[in-house]
Amino acid sequence: MPGASGGRIGNQRKGYRRIQVEQSGKRGRLTRLGRTLMRRRLVFSALYLLLAAAVILPAQSLLRDTLMFEQQQLINERLALYEQTIYGELQRYRTIPYLVAQSGLIHDLLRYRTPVLQANRYLEEAVRHSEADVIYIMDADGLTLASSNWRAPDNFIGGNFSFRAYFRDAMAGREGGQFAVGTTSRSPGYYISRPIELGEEVAGVAVVKINLTGIERSWQAHDEPVLVADQAGLIVMASRDAWRYRWLPGAGGGVVPPALEIPGAHVDEPPQLSLETIETGDYEIAVIDGEQFLSGSSWIEPLGWQLFYLSSLAPLNQRLDISLLIMIAAAVTVYLLIALLHERREKLRSRREAADAAELRAINGMLHTEIEERRRAEQELRAAEAELVQATKMAALGQISASVAHEINQPLAAMRTELASARLLIARGSQEDVADVLQQVEGLVQRMTVMTRELKNFARKSDGRAEPFDLNDSINNALLLLRGELTRASIQVYKALPNAPVEVLGEQVRLEQVTVNLVRNAIDAMKATQRRELRICVREESACAILAVEDSGSGIACDPRQLFEPFFTTKDSGAGMGLGLAIAERIVTAMGGSIGAENLPSGGARFTVTIPRRTS
Template sequence: MSVIRFFRQNGWLLVGMALLVACTALAVWQVASQRGLDALRQAGQHRLELYAASLDRAIGQYAYLPATLELERDVLDLVAQEQPLGAGVSRRLERLNLRAGTRSIYLLDRHGRVVATSNWNRPDSYMGEDLSYRPYFLAARQRKPGRFFGIGSTRGESGYYLSSPIMSDGELAGVAVVKVGLDRLEQSWATVEVPVMVTDRNGVVILSSVPGWKFGTRLPLDAAQYNALRDSQQYGAETLRPLRMPVQSALDDAAALLQVSMPQEGAGDIRSADGVFLAQDAAFGDTGWTLTVLSPAAPVLFLARVQAALAALAVACLCILLVIWRMRRRQLQDRLEAREALQRAHDELERKVEERTRTLKEAQDELVHAGKLAMIGQLSTGLAHELNQPLTALRTLAGNTVKFMARGELGTAQDNLERIGTLVDGMGALTGQLKQFARKSSGTPGEASVGRAIEHALLLLDQRLRQAGAQVRVTLEDDALAVRCDPNRLEQVLINLVANALDAAAAAPAPMVALNACRRGRQCIIAVRDNGLGLPEPVRERLFEPFFTTKDAGAGLGLGLAISMGIIRDSGGTLEGANHTDGGAVFTIHLPVAGAETCIEA
């Protein structure tokens, strides 16, 4: 089957199978990716809770510290009455800072100026700085605890600021501030298996397990936002650059798939934070911070693609098996149709062969009969002579009989009448044999007496034999010898062969024709021999060809031997022509013996 024919017969089926494979792959991809992402979200939610708890512990352990400073009398005197106790309070704050492990602890008066600090003895001390613009001071002045993440204006260190108002007689006397460093927390996050980051209310990353993400923005800042943040100096001299984390698809308000790319700048090895991630957000208390966990989604999506590919492959294999089954079924159907068509053609051919055989049989019968008629035509001169003499004798005897009866010689008349009867019987036998020979036979093999067939053939050729002066020798080993052949057609073959033998022996000084018949096992062998010149090799090769003859024009059509061969072959025998060892030609007939089972040797 050609490719074009295959696609022509199975085009729609292949299109349907392709759609089925594509739909299966898409459905499996959606189900597998959804399941994988759901499992990833559960794990991410658990990590969010753990990271939130660790961040809450890191900050919460210092939340009480600013408020405790309000209990110190020296602190109240310092900020409320502006007593010259700054050096002593600063030393106490220094010892407290060392014990607490914070970055710095300092006190602001009601105007926002630093009046005592734990780093009083360092060159970059906060002492005397005006921090009234800081959000944590502004929150404390409103009698509320302050929470603020930023970069220090003096040393440029990032930290988390916790502030608490110091009240005296119901009035704001000052503000206590504790600066906490979250470096250890970030270091612990750097060892976790998935990236995590914290963004403030401005969308700026203030904490991250990936150093290169810190002080980046989840979303690009417009010019007004950027200038406002720069003027506030909350992030010091850090460049707020947007992170390359475009959203591929939003799953809900708290989860989305991000395509994370490595930033152009940043420290640390962040190759593990490059690819597709499931980002899950959670608000952290009332700080305005957002905690984000990024779980790698590439393995989940890859596994979903593998499962979709396997499902598509399985469906494709089933479709291929279906196509093979369909092709096999079509082949079987085509083979069955071809077999039926072949059977019909065979039946039609059988019918035509049978019809043609019948036609040929009829034509052969007509040809055999025509050969008989032609042979009768050749024998007509001799037969006319055979009949003419008895007729002349009859005329003479009849006239003499009348005269004898008139003279009263009844005895002589009676003798003449008896002679007339004998002549009439002979003429009747001859015409009867001629009539029997001339009739149209069926050609169906019967039982023919070999001796009778030879006798009848010689009778019809008697005139020619006498005219040629030929000697006839007949050797018949068994008078009862019979063969399976139509008697009339056997006579026709013998007449043909004897007539040809007479023609071949005509040039001999003493023409001779010999007929021998014997039995060899189940075969009867009839040989017709002459003493002529024999058969030349070119003639022997074409003996039985139709219309081949060595006779003069008008003496024959060359059909006698061909017809004889057909008659013998139809009877289950053979006819052969050869040269005899003693000279002349010999034609041998082999025919099955009628009812013979044993071989009789001569």
């Protein structure tokens, strides 16, 4: 049909011209669209930068305040701890000079200068019992007559320490205390002195030297910057050797550099510790030798010493820098993700434009390609849906697999017991009793059949249909299953069940499983006890019935709530998987009830199950 062919060709030429016009218009629109998109990107980038700054800067400030607050709390705790440590360490030895000053042996030493050897041994024994560094006795001129370190080559005997402030205080009739570096031992320590009175006059001085280097070594072992300044501002204790025996202006109340006595030299003015304090709101920043610390101080009041605890800001600043980098990286990642999504959307739009042009040029090929793509997409979608269904079924089966093994194991155990009884009855020729046992086994088989049928369909969502049943029957059935175990365990069972039926709403087989689990747990709990009593009570209320299972076992040694967690068990290894009570809780909860546990005041445990009653 030539006419028809000519008409189709003419229509195709008109279509081609229309396509060319549309393509030309689209090129112009694309150019304008590109300029608009560029402006939008610039505006979006500027707004995003402002938003990121508005979020990151306050967050960084909040993080810094939080870290500074936590660090200050730690500083305050450490100050309180070390203040008590130093004061307590000195307080331990405060009574030693007083007790030594009361000794008749020491009084004889000051009167007659004998017996020196016995006095030395007496002081040596006092050091051994008190763990002091040195105890020694000086006469009124400051000459050391006896010392606990008399065996050492550098002992104090014969040394004159009248220049010490603690000697002058004791000679004035009061207790003395001074931190000093030993001129003989060359080791630092705190000296506590007491006057030795003979009659109305002070005849000598008893002194105990306390070595505080153990506290400093503890600070050094934990890398804690700590220093202690005395009343003159002299740093007498420090965790860093470079800080010790330097003057800290203003510390300890000292404003004038003190004279520092060091063995072999006398330094009129000790070197000053380079410390700069920066007040920043609620916190005090100390700069020592270029290193920044968060500072805190407290007074050791009885001594007049000032304790400083310094926490280096380097780790805190490092954490802040890392958090800033993380936040910036997160902001950049989000920006790139948004830009990527936007770019992807624009590419998709461009592809759609190109696809439209290609469709106008070759609509048949485009349609064919689109059909193939849709068919492939539908196949992938169906495959994905099938995999999702299979994964869901496998997940459900995995969750109930432990429950299947646990719930079927109990009736099987009862069946083994009943079948063993049947063998004995057959051997005795008790046919009627055998029939009863087989009937019970048939009931167990029927019960397992109901159970497995329900579990087999568990992959599908259960309708959760609840039916009324007598709670008393459910309890009696459970006890019947466990009759053999209760008898073998010599357990006395007490039941307090209402005479009339107690109709509750739920699934009877499921509740029997809960009861069996509770009773078997009670049997296990009473294995190691002499008194073995099991009490099962039912109490009726207006809207529910309450079942209580009590035993005389050892009770619950953990938090009762942990008992209902999956795989938690208090039994020995291999005696249980910890699933019984977790499954029981799910069963009771599915019936609209609840289950709980508690210890009894008289000993043992009580498990309480609440089940909704049947309503008219």
